[in-house]
Structures are given as C-alpha cells and as structure tokens.
Amino acid sequence: MVRIQTTSARLCLLGIIFLLLAACSSKQTDISTPPTRSFEHAAGKTEVPVKPLRVASDQHMGQLLKLGIKPVAVRENMLKEAWIPYANLDEQALEGIEDLGGFPLNLEKLTLVEPDLIISALPNNQEQYSKIAPTVHIPYWSESYKTPMDKLLKIASLFDKTAVAENWIKEFEGKLADAQKKIADAGKLKEGQTVSVMAVFDKNVFVFGPNGAYGGYMIYDYLKLKPTDKVEELRNKDMGSAELSLEAVPEYMGDHAFITVVNEDKAKELLESDFWKSIPAVMNEQVYFYDSKIFAMDDPYSLEAQLDAIVNLLTGAK
Template sequence: MNLNDHILLWNHVFIKIMDVRHTILAPGELQPYRLPSSAFLYIVRGEADVYLDHSRHRVERFHVLHGGKGARLRIFPDSGLEYYLLLYRATPGSANLREIIRLMEQDNPFLDQYAFVPHNPLTLYEKVELLEREWGDGSGLGKLHVRVLFHQFVYELLSQLYSQNVQAQKPDLVMQAADFIREHYSSAITLQQISGELDCSAGHLSRLFKNRMNTSPIHYLGQVRVERALELLLQTDATLQEIAEHVGYPDAHSLSRSFKKYKGLSPIRLKNELQKRKTSQDMPFSMLKSAVQQGLLPGYSDIENQFHYRPEGDLFMQGRFKFTAMTMVLCLSLLLTACSGAAGTNTNTNAAGSGNTANAVAAETAAPASAKPEEQAAAAQTTRTVSTLLGDVEVPANPQRVASDQYMGQLLKLGIIPVGVRSYMLTESWIADSGISADTIAGIEDLGGFPMNLEKLAYLEPDLIIGSIEKNIEDYKKIGTTVFLPYWEGESTSGPLDKFRRISEIFGKEQVAEAWITDYEAQVADARKKIEGIVKEGENVSVISVSQGTLYVLGAKGGNYGSSTIYEMLQLPPTEKALNMKDGYENISLEVLPEYLGDHVFVYGSGSEGASEILDTSVWKALPAVQKGQVYKYGSSTGEDDEFVMEDPYSLELQLDSIVKVMLGEK
C-alpha cells in the first residue's frame, strides 16, 4: 500500500485504544499470545527473539514491531526485556465508507507485520511513555489525551516507516486460521468466529483457505478433530463418549459420523483394522496407518459454498500423497491378494436391483453371462479413444470396474455402478429418492476424500478411474487407466446437461444420456407452465446464498446451488449483474446487496448458521422484493446434504420439483 492510501485510511477510520501495557520480562519465554487487536510493540531495553506468527525478528532497544489481530506473539528474551504494548482497533468511519472498506479489503495496513528501528527513537519514546501514564490516569480527560498522543505516535511512526522504505509483510491468514483451529478445535467454533479473530470477512477467509488448502475451514476443523480423536482412540482406553466431548463433539454418535465421513470407517472398525495390521504385517505401525488413514487435509468437500473452489490452487498443506517404496510394496501385495478374489468382487458391478432405471440399463449393457471365453476376451481388448483436457486417453470400450471421485449420480443414471467412489458421494441426499436399492449403494466401496485412498483404490483393480482434480491424476494413473474430467473449470462449473453429456461420451452412452435429457426437458417445459405468470413481463430474478454470515450472489451461468435450474432450465430472467458474472458468483457485502437484487429473489440456505446476520437486518427487510413477498427460500437448514449441492440427473429432477413448489407456495 502506498503512503497516500495508508494516510487516507488513518484519516477515515475510527481508532479505539484497547490497552496500553508497560512490561518487564525476566529471561525465558513469554507464553504464546494471540493479539486481540492490532498492536504496536515498542522495545525500550534488552534483546530478544520475537516471533509474529512464524516470522522471527531479532530485536533490541528502540525496535518497533507491528502486528494485526489474530497474530501469535512469542518473545524469547536473552537477559530480560522491557517494552510497551499498544493495542488498538481500527473500524471504517461514516465518511467515504465504501472507498475505505474497499481499501481495507484490498490491502489492510492494520494487519501488516513489520519490525524496524526508527531514526528518531526518543521522539517515539516520549510519546509512548506519556501515553502509558495518561492511560493509567483513568480520567475522561486523560483518555482524550491518550487518543491525541496515539495519533501523534502514529504520525511520527508512519513518517519514519516510509522514509526508511520498510517493507511490511502481509499476514498469512490461512496459516493463522489453521493455527487457531488447531488451538481451539475442542470448542464450538464457527467460520464467523475464526474470521472475527483474524479481523477479516468470512467470505475472504473461506476463499483464501480453499485456494491454499483445497478444503474449507470448517471441513479442516472436522479433520483436526477426527485426527486427534484417532490418536486418543489408539493411545488410551478412553470411551468414545469421553473422546467425543474432548475433541468438540456433543456425543459418540456425532464422532462416529465424522469418522465415516473423513476416514471411511467407524472408529471401532478403524481401530481394529490398524491393530490387526500392526500385528499381522512386518512393517512399522506408523507406515501401516497410511493404508487406512487419509491424513490431514484430504481436500475439497462438496459443502459450504464450494462454487468458488479453484482446482489450480495450491495443494493442501501436507503435500500430495506420494508413493514411498514401502507403500509400493504394500500396493503390490494388495494387488496380488486381490487377484485371487477378483471374480467375487466383480459381481457387484453388474448386480441389478429390481425396479430402478440405473440397474436396468446396467443389466442391458453388461456382457452376457453366457458369452464364450474368447468372445469375452475380445470384448475386454476392445478400446475407445476419449479426448480430455490432458490429451487423448485410450479406455476400455465397456469398462466393468469404474472408480470415480465425482459423478456417482451421473454414472448410475447411465447404468454404470461404480466399484468405488469418494466418501461424500455415498451420503448424497438424492439417493433416498432415486429408487436405487440400498444393497446397490452398500456394494460401492468408500474410497475416502480427495485424493481417493490409493491403497484401497489399487485393491479394487479398476479398469477405469475418473478424476476431477488435475493434481491427483498422476497418482491415479499409477493404478489404472485414468480420465481427467474437471467438475470445476476455474471458479465456475459447466452446465449440468453438458457435464452429463461429457460423462456419457467416456462410456459411449450418448444415446442413454440424450434419452434422459429429452425426458427431463419435457419435465422442465411442464414446470414452466405451472409457474407461468409468477414472474411478470419485464421483471427479473436474483439468486443468493447466505451461510455463516457471508453473502454470495450467483451468476446466470457457471453457478451452483440451484442457480442453473432457476436460470437455465426454468429460464427465469436474470439481472444485468448476474449475466456479467464471469466466475459464476460474487461475494458481496450487505451494504451493496440492493444493487444486485432483482424483482424476485431466491435465497439458498436461509436456515443455515449465520444467515440471520443477513436476513434480520434493516437493509434486507427494506428490499422491494422482501416487502412484496417475492422471496423464495429453498435448500436445507444447514446448507449441506440437500438436492441443491450436486448437479447429477437425480438432483436436477429434485431441484426442479422443489423450486416449482417453493414458487407456488407449496413448500
């Protein structure tokens, strides 16, 4: 940030002095302290190593350091240290509010971290000494003098800061958030609380976290809890209830659900698996755990505003899963073991549950059981060439063992029952209404998160793997033929019908896909007739998502959470801003919301945590659409596990029905 913008902010923000402290430390470490607000640290005498987050500063007399809210401060004095700590909070004032908020979101200097020795240290010392004395006075006049002295201190500091061309370091909000989560995982924390601790918006933090970690902060919180619970499960005799309460879950049932979501197994079964491997394999226990555990940060989840996930972003913190030599040995042994039972495990791919379309199509496309061995061999050798973003791939013409980290609904609608999928796929809400038998779903192996568990994947011997994240493709290729089909492209997603067609092309099932699309388009035409006249000629609509106190406006193309059903299928007219959202969404503040809304407003996740921070405000209640009753709330109360999370054919049919019922006042 240049000096003029920095000065502009100091002139137009409201400064509240939170505390002024004069401290003398004996040798030893100051316990880690998370700054409750922005702060200046002014060293009077002594020498020390001072850490702001993970940055080390060697300081001595007259050093000045600055850190923002949420930064972790640690001090290691050599032989004692005397310093002043000035804690303050900066909030936008009323004048030029939008410009100030824009500057602070773009480059907030009140969160900057820096350390330097000013050229005129005694001038600053006089200000700080008097400031601390007046702070202790406690009178109203003294407090007024504190504000004056603080601004004088800042004036002198900025002058010297820029004259020395000191380069400030931006705080690493992602690592600060991860540190905060690891420190407070046993408490009931929310995204809003985490962002509040770091003095940034929830939406901004969520985007940064997902770009860096390939997962959301709340999903990461769940991983931290489950990892700690697993340690306690293996190292102690504590009960599940005791462990659950210790790591932040209300009861053992909630802990078990999270274990299945993150690890693919229940706590007890996972413990038994690990102990069995420990005693039966000639391999270090720590390495054996990798065969079942996913490790921290498996990546993307399908919940919590995932329409802005960037697959090209940095991979998660612990790095991509790498095959060590020992892991390769384990995979080979698993493959050899699997060969003897391949015939038995193959059967579930062609098992047809009675009365459901997917299984019926699967039965039609499966190779006849009576086929001669030579005919089966010829069929197995037949291949097709599929074009992908990573080049052409030769795939089996009729793959029998498909594994995929996305697209389970699309595969089933094409009559393809995968042998294994990512954990989240097995709990999607559309399954209950799909007519697919429980036995069929139970026969699909849970392969964990992103990337899919490679040992379990190798054991299944897939003849075709579909991966949706480019960084995982090379690992999948080591196991079998892999096709890269991104679910997200940049920050937006292709239309759901186009996506379905792309998947059908991989398997040569274009006719099956087009038959469903034709039927679905007939349902859409019928739905349009039902809602005809609700949105009148000349009116337009907006789609927003509210969750955790954050606000997103979804675009006319490339969005998610039902926006494609509303805009592309039902052809409800979007606003000009929705038409021009190249990324498929925009994260906005409440103040500018009226500029984005049309005559009718669809609200996704109105019952989710933090939604009331938007929907109970005077700004929201004053909107014309709200006052006219032209607001349509849809989606589950949590914003998770409902038909609007995914865009497979089953979800699209449910979305269409739900939106029509909401508009007609039936839901």
C-alpha cells in the same frame, strides 16, 4: 508304408496341438489385454477400456447411475448425496459400492478394488490415480460445459452411453416445459419480473448467474426466469458467480430471490440487518429459501429434485 502313415499321423497330431496352443494363447492374450481406445479429457488423452467394467470415481456418481453404470467405489460423501432420498433408487442401487474416503481417494483402498478406469474431478489427483489404472479428468465445473447436460454427455461418451443420456435429456426437457406452464399459471412470478439466486456461506454471500451453481442453471438456463442486469453480467465469469459483502446484496436482488443457507450464523446476521429488511423482495415476501444440499450438485437426480423444489416454491405446492 506303415511308417509313412504313422509319421503322417504324428505330424497331423502335432499340427493340431500347435493350433490348440496358439488358440489358447490368443484367448489368454484377449483376456489379459482388453481392447482400448483414446479418450480426450480435461487433462489430455488417455487410453481407456472400450468397455470399462470396474469404475472408481471421486465425483459424478449421480451421472453414472443415471447412465446405468454402477461404480465399484466412490468418494465417501457421494454415498450420502442429498439427492439420494429423492431419487427412488432400487434398494440394491448403492449396495456394494466401496467408500474410498475424501479427496484424494485412499490410494490403498483404491488399489484393492482393482479398477479398470478411474474418474478424477480434480487435476492434482490425476498423476497418483494414473499409477493404479487409466484415469480421466472430468471436472465438476468447466468452461467447456455450457450446461450440466454437456457434462452428462461427456461422461456418457466415455461409456458409449450417449443415446441413454440423450433420452434422459429429452424427458427432462418435457418436464421443464410442464414446470414453466405451472409457474406461469400460478401467477406468483409476474411477466418481466427479475430473479436472483444467492447462497450464504461462512464469510460472505455468493450470487449466481446463468450457468451458475446453487440453482443458477436451473432457474435461468432451464426455466428461463429473468436475471437482473448485474446478475446477467456473471454469465461468462468463473463458476458463473461473484462473492458479495453483506452490504452489496441489495445491488443484486431482483423482484424475487432464491437463497440457500450454508452457514446459519452468517444468514442470521444478514436477515437481521436493517438494509435486508428494506429490500423490496423481502418486504413483498418474495424471498424463497431452499435446501442448499439439493442445489450443490448438477447430476440428473439433483436436477430433478431442484426442478420440483423451484416449482413448489413458485406455485405454493407442497
């Protein structure tokens, strides 16, 4: 009788031990293989962590921070973005984010930060990044983005942050409505007058249309200012832009023009030309120059800074 009880006790003890070992093994498996899901992006579909904890990105830092996601590492220029001084970020917002160099990211440093997700803006970096961690390709510009908001929502969907993005969009739309009223009340831009958006680069001038960079989407798509007929033709062109010779600039000039200068020597050549001085917008002092760096990006912080800059130029505010 005693032997039977002792044997039973031993069997129970062994059963408990096996259960504990199975539970520990299950926990270890859970830790080493976090749940994933399939995410569709510009380069295909990738299995990504359901809740990424260590994100590295060579673009889109402004979108990530606005969504409440602090990347562990980014491309070097992102840590010096022009919007940062305007963003009123907390002192710790950028603290500890690793600098991974330019395009492509430094692969050795990228490996050392142990990302569980990498975001690539350029398709040719996809393969080498993917050897380090799951990588999704979210380009700076894409035909699938009708506005920068579409890109923000795409990035938000990667992190289950769609509600956060939608809340910011709603707030920004309120700011746009206030800005439109301020511009109308100021009377500087008369009803029916047209507007051009241009940038002076090293060789030629680029003109931007609806959904174009350097303020195109802000001025046409958000503030609803009127483009010239030739500018309207750029709506469906690649990058929403066209490259112009200096002599072709007057053809695209509206009653008002917003110009950003990337190359000062080339801008001097344009501004000192006779044909420039004969343009009605120039003679009427309705050409406005603004900081090119602020208008180079389309993240939420940049859009907020751009909106303030345009409103100030059209209302005379400081």
